[in-house]
Amino acid sequence: MMKKHSQGFSLVEVMVGLAIGMLGMIVVMQVLSLTQASNRTTTSGADAQQVGALALYSLERDVRQAGFGFNVPGFLGCELKGFDKNRGEAFDFTFTPVVITQIGADEPDIVEINYGSSAKLAVPTNLTQSMSDTTSTYRVANRFGFTVGDILVGAESGKKCGISQVTGLPAAPDSNAIVHASVASGRYNPAGGLSPAADYTYSTNGKLYNIGPNPVSNVYTVTDRGLEVLSNFTGEIQLVAEGVVDMQADYGVDTNNDNAVDTYLTDPDTNGDGTITDVEWGKVLSIRLGIVARSRNREAGCDATTTLPSWVGGTFNAVEKDSDWQCYRYRVFETTSVLRNMVWRPL
Known part of the structure; x- marks a missing residue:
């Protein structure tokens, strides 16, 4: 009676199997690499899109x-010039809706956007009395729509425009008066009345704009x-x-x-x-x-x-x-x- 011997894989068969396995792994890794690259491209584009x-x-x-x-x-x-007492700094911008500043052909532009926040009539009123100095109370033709806390813009031909803030609206007989005192509630009222003081006193040729309590000038x-x-x-x-x-x-x-x-x-x-x-x-x-x-x-x-x-x-x-x-x-x-x-x- 002949003895049966168990036989395994030969060395050649093992080597062939390893080669096939390695080729399979290379293909899988290549597919994964391409997928990840595609995902990165998609993600990068989506990021810029958002x-x-x-x-x-x-x-x-x-x-x-x-x-x-x-x-x-x-x-x-x-x-337009103003002074913010909270930060102790003067600031200025142009009294117009949008200003585009062109720095140069190889530089980004700067875009300034301005608008008021008055809930009532956004039309300027005439000054009826000339200011004796920069702390003088405004006397106007019509006080409708003005409230304490509103930001004001004084304007007159040939002069800079000045920012101030309403701190008081007296009753009769001063019902045409608008006070802009340098008190705690007047954030934009410096000690000199208007800043810089030498630039401003408005006459009866001037107008007063009410741009509301929270106007915007974003740059x-x-x-x-x-x-x-x-x-x-x-x-x-x-x-x-x-x-x-x-x-x-x-x-x-x-x-x-x-x-x-x-x-x-x-x-x-x-x-x-x-x-x-x-x-x-x-x-x-x-x-x-x-x-x-x-x-x-x-x-x-x-x-x-x-x-x-x-x-x-x-x-x-x-x-x-x-x-x-x-x-x-x-x-x-x-x-x-x-x-x-x-x-x-x-x-």
């Missing part, structure tokens, strides 16, 4: 309100952190959206007085004399905005982007300030926002 959408929404929300209380012809473009800038907004009234800086690397803007200008935008310009000085007048500011009826957001993750191949992002207003040249700009993915967002308060402004 950042850009948030930034544009924040800007549009302010632009829709721009000009409320600032839109009455006569003093648009006036240099949007692009920094290393992303899109930031500075409040001129409080001095606070907030990060709006991280990852925004450029912002460009143009004015929509009505050149033929038909209350419709005819062209887009980087400067509303349409006659080119170097001064933007009240009439020229009044022709700005919209702004065109373009922003570009960058993905958070750097692509290994540094070939994610080969051409600079662009929009209807041109190329986002600030993107290439970073030497590795081609290693990232970008999303461009653009919109045209009508300045409704300028279209509906009183004539």
Whole structure:
């Protein structure tokens, strides 16, 4: 009787099995690698998409309100000065709905948006008595809509516009008086009455604007952190959206007085004399905005982007300030926002 011997795999069979297994692992790893790369690309694009959408929404929300209380012809473009006692600092901005500051072709623009918050009539009233000094009580033709705490803007041709705050509304026989005393409740009333004191005393040719208790003057800038907004009234800086690397803007200008935008310009000085007048500011009826957001993750191949992002207003040249700009993915967002308060402004 013959003995049966148990037989296993030969060395060749084992080696062939190992080779097949290793090939299988390589295929699986390659598939996983491609999947992860695809996921990174998708995630990077989605990240930039969210950042850009948030930034544009924040800007549009302010632009829709721009000009409320600032839109009455006569003093648009006036240099507006104020003093905040809480932070002990003077501040200034332009008395107009939107100001675009062009730093240069390779730099992001700066966009300043201004509007009031008065719940009542946002129309200026005439001064009926000249101020003897900067602490003098305002005497006005109509005090309707003014309440304690409201922020005021004094304006007169040939003079700077001055910010103050209502601290008292006397009863008869002083029912036309508006007090702006330097007391605790008058945050924007410095000791001199108006700041700087030498710039202001308004006569009966002047007007007084009521821009409400919580007016807004927001300055949007692009920094290393992303899109930031500075409040001129409080001095606070907030990060709006991280990852925004450029912002460009143009004015929509009505050149033929038909209350419709005819062209887009980087400067509303349409006659080119170097001064933007009240009439020229009044022709700005919209702004065109373009922003570009960058993905958070750097692509290994540094070939994610080969051409600079662009929009209807041109190329986002600030993107290439970073030497590795081609290693990232970008999303461009653009919109045209009508300045409704300028279209509906009183004539």
